[in-house]
Amino acid sequence: MPLLEMRNIVKEFPGVRALDGVSFTLDAGEFHSLVGENGAGKSTLMKVLSGVYPAGTFAGEILVDDAARHFRGIRDSEKAGIAIIFQELSLVKELTVGENIFLGREPSRFGVINWSDLYNRATKLLQDLNLPIDPRVKAGSLGIGQQQLVEIAKALSQDAKILVLDEPTAALTESEVETLFGILENLRERGVGMIYISHKLDEVFRMSDRITVLRDGKTVATHIAAATNKNDIIAAMVGREVGDIFPVTTHTHGATALSVTGLTTYSADIADKKLVDNVSFAVKKGEVLGIAGLMGAGRSELLMSIFAAWQGKYTRDIEVDGRPVKINSPSDAIDNGIGFVTEDRKRFGLILEQTIVDNMTLAGLKRLSGRIFTNRTKENHAVAGPMKSLRIKANSPMTVAGTLSGGNQQKIVLGKWLLTNPSVLFLDEPTRGIDVGAKQEIYAEINRLAKAGMAIVLVSSELPEVLGLSDRIIVLHEGRVTGEFNREEATPEKVMAAATGNH
Amino acid sequence: MEEAKTSRINATALRAYIMLAVLGLIWIYFHWATPGNTFLTARNLSNLMTQMSVTGIIAVGMLMVIVSGNIDLSVGSVVGFAGGIAAFLMTTWGFGLPVAIIAAILVGVAVGVFQGALTAYLNIPAFIVTLGGLLAWRGAVKWLLGGNTIPVADETFKAIGNANIPATVGWVLAGIAVLAVIYSAYRRASSVQKYGLGETNYKSELLKAIIPAGAVIAFIAVMNAWQGVPVPVLIMLAVALLGAFLTNSTVFGRYLYAIGGNPDAARLSGINDKRNIVKVYALLGALTGVASLIFTARVGSAAPDAGVLKELDAIAACVIGGASLMGGRGTIFGACLGALIMASLDNGMSLLNVRDFMQDIIKGSILVAAVGLDMVGRRQG
Numbered sequence: 064m065p066l067l068e069m070r071n072i073v074k075e076f077p078g079v080r081a082l083d084g085v086s087f088t089l090d091a092g093e094f095h096s097l098v099g100e101n102g103a104g105k106s107t108l109m110k111v112l113s114g115v116y117p118a119g120t121f122a123g124e125i126l127v128d129d130a131a132r133h134f135r136g137i138r139d140s141e142k143a144g145i146a147i148i149f150q151e152l153s154l155v156k157e158l159t160v161g162e163n164i165f166l167g168r169e170p171s172r173f174g175v176i177n178w179s180d181l182y183n184r185a186t187k188l189l190q191d192l193n194l195p196i197d198p199r200v201k202a203g204s205l206g207i208g209q210q211q212l213v214e215i216a217k218a219l220s221q222d223a224k225i226l227v228l229d230e231p232t233a234a235l236t237e238s239e240v241e242t243l244f245g246i247l248e249n250l251r252e253r254g255v256g257m258i259y260i261s262h263k264l265d266e267v268f269r270m271s272d273r274i275t276v277l278r279d280g281k282t283v284a285t286h287i288a289a290a291t292n293k294n295d296i297i298a299a300m301v302g303r304e305v306g307d308i309f310p311v312t313t314h315t316h317g318a319t320a321l322s323v324t325g326l327t328t329y330s331a332d333i334a335d336k337k338l339v340d341n342v343s344f345a346v347k348k349g350e351v352l353g354i355a356g357l358m359g360a361g362r363s364e365l366l367m368s369i370f371a372a373w374q375g376k377y378t379r380d381i382e383v384d385g386r387p388v389k390i391n392s393p394s395d396a397i398d399n400g401i402g403f404v405t406e407d408r409k410r411f412g413l414i415l416e417q418t419i420v421d422n423m424t425l426a427g428l429k430r431l432s433g434r435i436f437t438n439r440t441k442e443n444h445a446v447a448g449p450m451k452s453l454r455i456k457a458n459s460p461m462t463v464a465g466t467l468s469g470g471n472q473q474k475i476v477l478g479k480w481l482l483t484n485p486s487v488l489f490l491d492e493p494t495r496g497i498d499v500g501a502k503q504e505i506y507a508e509i510n511r512l513a514k515a516g517m518a519i520v521l522v523s524s525e526l527p528e529v530l531g532l533s534d535r536i537i538v539l540h541e542g543r544v545t546g547e548f549n550r551e552e553a554t555p556e557k558v559m560a561a562a563t564g565n566h
Numbered sequence: 567m568e569e570a571k572t573s574r575i576n577a578t579a580l581r582a583y584i585m586l587a588v589l590g591l592i593w594i595y596f597h598w599a600t601p602g603n604t605f606l607t608a609r610n611l612s613n614l615m616t617q618m619s620v621t622g623i624i625a626v627g628m629l630m631v632i633v634s635g636n637i638d639l640s641v642g643s644v645v646g647f648a649g650g651i652a653a654f655l656m657t658t659w660g661f662g663l664p665v666a667i668i669a670a671i672l673v674g675v676a677v678g679v680f681q682g683a684l685t686a687y688l689n690i691p692a693f694i695v696t697l698g699g700l701l702a703w704r705g706a707v708k709w710l711l712g713g714n715t716i717p718v719a720d721e722t723f724k725a726i727g728n729a730n731i732p733a734t735v736g737w738v739l740a741g742i743a744v745l746a747v748i749y750s751a752y753r754r755a756s757s758v759q760k761y762g763l764g765e766t767n768y769k770s771e772l773l774k775a776i777i778p779a780g781a782v783i784a785f786i787a788v789m790n791a792w793q794g795v796p797v798p799v800l801i802m803l804a805v806a807l808l809g810a811f812l813t814n815s816t817v818f819g820r821y822l823y824a825i826g827g828n829p830d831a832a833r834l835s836g837i838n839d840k841r842n843i844v845k846v847y848a849l850l851g852a853l854t855g856v857a858s859l860i861f862t863a864r865v866g867s868a869a870p871d872a873g874v875l876k877e878l879d880a881i882a883a884c885v886i887g888g889a890s891l892m893g894g895r896g897t898i899f900g901a902c903l904g905a906l907i908m909a910s911l912d913n914g915m916s917l918l919n920v921r922d923f924m925q926d927i928i929k930g931s932i933l934v935a936a937v938g939l940d941m942v943g944r945r946q947g
Contacts, residue, residue, distance in 0.1 A: 087902070372834050394836035403834060411834055414827035416894060425824055426835035428817055439817050440757040 064129055066091045066256045067145075067225055072111055072123035080153060081107045082121070083280040090258040094247070095265040096259045096288075099277035099300055100499070105260050106226055109227050112258075113147045114140040127225070146218030147227040152210050161185035163202050164217045188216050192246050197520030207359070208239035215246060226250065227258045237563060244270060264293050276300055288367065314510075317348030320518035321401070321487045324380040328361065328368045328542075331375030338364045339377075340542040346487065346518045351509065353533030354522045356562050361542040362522040363406055366489045370396045370403050383487070397426060402485030404477050406492040406522075408469075412476035415465030420446045420455055422464050427483040449478035454504055459462050470501025477505065487518045488500070494528060506532060526555050540564045578897065581888050581940075585903045592907065596914030605914055608791035612730075612799075615789075616864075618909030619798035620645070622902055623857040624876060625883040626809035627850030629901040632884050633813070634846050635893025636685060636692040637824035640677070641854045641880060642697030645873025646707040648673040649858035653716045653868030656723065663723050671855035677703065678846055678851025686840035700877065708870045717867040726801075727863030730794035739795075740786040746778045751775040799859045805853060809898040812849075824847060826893025882929075883908055886936045 067089040082104050086352040089095050097105050110116050112125065114134030125132045127143050134140045154163045157381055161182045162169075170180040185198035194212055202210060211231055218226055228247075232240050247257060247270065249331030249342035261267055267274060271288040276299040283299045293461040322345035330336035339361040346352040354362050371390045381388055383399045390396045396403070405411035413422055420439075423446045424431045432438050446460050453474040457467060464475055473493065480488060488510070494502045509532055513519055523529050536553050539548035540559035596605040604610055615803050624641050651673050652666040661669075681699050685692045707863040718724065731739075755771040789795040824832040825839045833839050857876075862868050887904030889896025908929065915925045 237735050370834070392836070392838065393834055394838065396766070397836040404832075405834055410828075414824055414831055414894065417823065417827055421820070421823075425820075425837070428820060432817065432820075435817055437817055437820055438757070440754075 065089060065126075066093075066128065067110065067112075067498055068124075068126040068129075069108070070124040070126070072108065072121060072125075074107055074111055074116060074121040074452070074536055081280050082111070085277065085280070085282050087275060087285075089258060089280070091224070091256055092251050092254045094251055094257045094259060094270050094390075096261065096271040096274045097277065098261065098274060098296060099283075101332045103277040103300075104280040105277055106229065107280075109147060109229065109258070109260070112140065112227065113137055113145060123218045134500070141221060141223075144224035145223060145467045145508075146223035146225070147229070148211070148214045148218060148231055149229050152207070154202040154213060156201065158202060159199050160189075160202055160205070160213050161198035162257065163213060164188065164198070164220050166217075168221075178284060182260065183217075185218075188220050190250075192219070194246075195555060196374075203538070204264055206239075208235040208243075211235065212239070212243065212246070213485050215243075223255065225256045225258070227260070229260045230262070232257075232261065232263060240266070256438075261296070264296060267296075269291065298494070304360070306464040314349045314351065315552055316350045317516060318385070318536070319345050319382075320348045320350075321367055321520075322382045323345050324382075326365060326379035327377065330372055331373070338375075338542050341370065341540075341542055342539070342542070344544075345536055348486070348516045348518050349429075349513050350535065351513050351519045351521055352531035353531050353536040354520060354528065354539060355529045355536055355558050356539035357524075359541075360539040360562065362539055363491055364542075365539070366403065366491055366520065366522060370401065370489065372403070384470055397483050397485075400486035401489065402480035402483050403489045404491060404493055407496065408472050408476050411481075413464050413472055416463060418461045418463055419455065419467075419475055420460035423449065423460075423479045423482060426479050430484075431482060441563060445482060449481055453478050453481075453508060468496040468498070468501075470504075473497050473501065473505065477508065481512075484518065487520070488512065489520045489522075491522045492524060493521070494523070494525070526558060530555060530558065538562050573766075576889050577736065578888070582897075582899060582903070585887070585907070589903065589907055589910065592910050592914065596910070596917065600914070600917045603919060608788050610913070610917070611788055612792040612796060614906075614913045615799040615802075616796045616908055617913060618905050619802040620857045620861045620873075621798075621876065621879045621883060621909065622802045622862075622905040623805045623853050624858070624880040625887075625901040625905045626805050626898055627846075627853035628877075628880040629884045629887070629889055629896050629898055630813065630846050631692075631811065631824055631850050632881070632889045632891060633826045633893060633896045634822045634843055635829065636843060636846075637696060637881070637891065638681070638699075638847065638850055639693065639696040639877050640681065640703055641702075641850065641857075642873040642876035643700050643703035643707065644674055644851065644877070645858040645861055645876050646868075646870070647677075647703040647710070647858075648806060649854045649862035649872050650707045650710050650716070650868045651716050654710060656718055656720055657716055663720060666723070667859060670859050671852050674851035674853070674855030674858070675848050675852070676816045678847040678849070678854075682844035682847025686843040687846070689720055697913075698879075704874075707868075707872070711870050713870055715867050715869040718862065723859075724866055725797060727798055727860050727865075729797045730789075730829050731797065731800060733790040735793050736786045736790050736795050743782045747775045747779045747782070748772065798864065800938060801856065801860065805856065806898060806902050814897055815868075816847065818842065823894055826895070828894070878907075879908060882933050886933060888940065917947050 065088040069087040071084045072082050084105065085108055087108065097108070099105050111121050114136045117135045118133035126135070127145070132143055134143070155240065156165065158166070164185050164422065170177045170184065170458050189198060192212070192218065196209055196213065202213060205213065231243060234437050235243065250257065258268065259267065268288060273285055274288050274291065274296060275285040276283040276296060276448045278300060286296070300511070303372050326339055326342045327337060328339040330338055342365060344352070355364065356362050364373060368379060369381065369390070381386040381390055388399050390399060409415060420442050424442045428437070432442050443460050450460060455471050455474045455478065457471060464472060477493065494505055509519060513556050515558070519530060521529065529551055534550050536548045536558060537544055538558055540562055541564065545564060546558065548557060593606060597603055627639060628641065648670040652670040655661040655666045655669055656663065677699065681695050684690050684695045751771040751774060752768070755768045786795065789799070813822070821832065821837050821842050824835070824837060827844060829839055858873065861872060865872070883904035884896060884901045885891065885904070887896065887902070888902025888908060889901065911929055911932065912925065915928065920928070
């Protein structure tokens with residue numbers, strides 16, 4: 064008898080069928096991984112399971128311990144013993160670890176909190192998990208990895224029988240990953256069923272009993288982990304040969320477009336903590352330079368510091384086209400021909416409630432419109448070109464950016480920077496969270512720009528992307544360069560070894 | 567093409583139409599309810615417009631501050647302070663009118679730059695900086711005036727708040743305004759052609775100019791039917807036009823919407839958010855200075871409590887007009903309409919002899935209801 068059974072789940076959004084008859088089972092004490100590309104439906108399935116999408120908004124059945132369940136909200140699913148650790152941390156940073164663990168369930172009498180009971184229980188819980196964390200410190204003072212472990216402790220304090228982990232290791236160091244896996248092994252023995260969502264196949268294979276692959280909202284296959292291998296899983300995930308995505312292109316390189324020497328970046332929050340430590344590199348005209356590294360390696364901080372957009376301290380010497388330049392603000396950087404397609408388009412890239420044209424002309428407004436007075440017609444004329452060449456699918460330039468798909472939004476950010484006429488273009492996670500079609504169009508655009516002589520610095524967490532597009536790859540690990548490879552010598556294994564500090 | 571345009575342009579336009587309709591209903595109601603049907607007379611409309619001028623001028627500056635994602639609670643006290651300094655200069659120190667006018671505006675600008683800099687460069691929340699300002703500048707007025715009311719005798723000064731412009735001048739201004747409306751319609755039409763964005767349709771652009779042109783003529787006709795356009799109303803209209811132009815047609819205006827809409831994205835796009843925030847506060851300060859002159863001139867004296875609660879009237883006008891206190895959204899037209907609605911309520915309820923406490927309760931409820939309905943509409947839209 065399975066602990067959890069999801070039968071024929073169908074979830075539709077306007078115009079999209081996000082889940083199309085997905086079935087999934089989980090046994091007690093089982094470690095069941097859920098893999099698939101971005102947008103395959105993993106998160107949607109977990110939101111159905113947790114009641115984020117309440118019963119009635121989807122078709123299909125959910126059974127826990129063989130009883131049909133109709134969750135109207137997260138509270139209901141928690142009562143049924145389901146706990147989800149989301150990718151984004153949900154701890155309240157200003158509260159202590161203990162307060163976080165018992166948030167909403169504080170041991171109290173007549174509304175007065177019994178603090179000693181709360182902290183004693185929290186201490187016991189953390190000890191059981193072998194976590195050397197003081198429950199009286201503020202959650203925000205812990206590292207991301209430790210916060211993640213606190214979240215797990217919190218889930219267990221609610222007697223979770225089913226634990227869902229969504230990319231839990233994305234922000235963890237090697238040793239934190241080991242601690243986490245130790246805890247998960249322990250939970251497996253206690254009979255907790257775990258659903259593990261991850262892109263990291265090494266971890267998936269190391270821990271899983273079974274692996275289910277989702278693609279385009281459908282269950283492609285469920286394999287016993289011991290009876291399959293990575294290549295089969297990858298093939299099932301993508302449904303096509305990997306090589307197809309990246310047209311092999313050779314770029315001819317010109318003179319050095321940008322060179323950065325002695326770049327050191329300090330944390331904005333923790334004094335004297337170096338996020339990037341004395342990094343130097345150069346990129347030539349027509350070259351695509353990939354910067355690889357795991358989360359927290361300092362890649363975005365590196366780009367932000369060059370662009371003078373980093374909030375903390377930083378030092379570096381910059382030469383553009385062989386002349387030393389001073390860049391003290393983003394507008395200096397733009398004036399020196401540097402463009403920056405930032406990560407997280409919703410936070411850093413777009414003004415969601417404004418139109419496509421307003422967004423696309425923002426960085427180059429004075430040139431594309433007027434120095435003091437704006438000229439709408441001129442702006443509409445300016446964005447017509449990139450809208451067409453980037454194939455932004457919208458009815459008109461007056462469409463509000465927030466109403467578009469992720470792929471189109473990303474193209475608007477790219478278009479905004481192309482309209483500043485850059486000679487050096489930084490791309491930070493340019494394809495995160497967008498569909499495969501839009502990805503390929505952006506890849507094609509990157510190759511086209513490089514061919515036209517633009518120097519491109521590409522930061523991406525997707526290894527195939529870095530390997531497929533870059534002429535040269537620099538690998539960062541904890542703020543230092545731990546590897547540099549040409550296109551010919553770069554392999555996923557070598558890059559990953561450097562990124563994890565094993566070089 | 568048409569479908570996409572509904573998304574923002576028409577949402578804003580729809581809002582404006584609804585507000586105009588609400589204003590129309592309020593006017594019709596008051597006209598019907600007042601004894602002798604006095605509300606919609608040239609005399610009363612002239613009064614009404616004069617009464618809203620101080621709030622309207624401040625609301626224009628406030629709207630821009632709100633669009634940039636900030637707030638200014640100190641303007642009411644600055645009205646008192648700047649007006650107090652102007653009166654003080656003219657009476658106690660015997661300076662002439664030009665000095666007093668320049669001084670009032672400069673005081674407003676200086677306060678704006680100071681508070682804007684504290685907000686932008688020291689990252690003190692605007693709410694706190696200007697709440698401090700609300701207290702401190704009110705204290706400064708009381709200190710300056712020693713708790714007394716200073717009457718101003720200068721008739722030219724009083725004219726700023728009380729005079730009317732001659733009917734002929736009114737018609738000349740109307741003529742200029744109508745020509746400007748037609749010229750801008752022509753410019754819009756021809757610039758479409760210049761960039762090859764399709765056929766130029768002069769006829770439809772000119773048809774669109776009929777409503778604003780008609781409104782200008784009707785307005786002057788009504789004002790001239792009483793004593794001519796009041797000077798404070800003329801100043802308010804000039805300020806509103808300037809504000810509409812700044813927000814719609816300048817790089818500065820676009821930057822304000824960007825900074826309020828997403829400060830991070832604006833900064834990374836090379837916009838100096840701090841400098842623009844100081845500028846917008848300076849602008850609001852200047853307009854507050856202008857408003858303080860009208861206020862003092864209308865009353866004929868500077869008093870320690872001059873301008874009390876004006877900041878809330880201005881903020882309410884912006885919010886009723888559709889501005890978001892989160893920043894990034896709002897129009898000058900909406901803010902002015904908001905000010906007109908509030909002034910109409912004041913005026914109409916006074917004509918109906920509604921007790922002042924009831925007036926406050928009704929105005930407060932309408933403010934909250936307006937934003938509430940807006941939120942419901944937004945969620946469904």
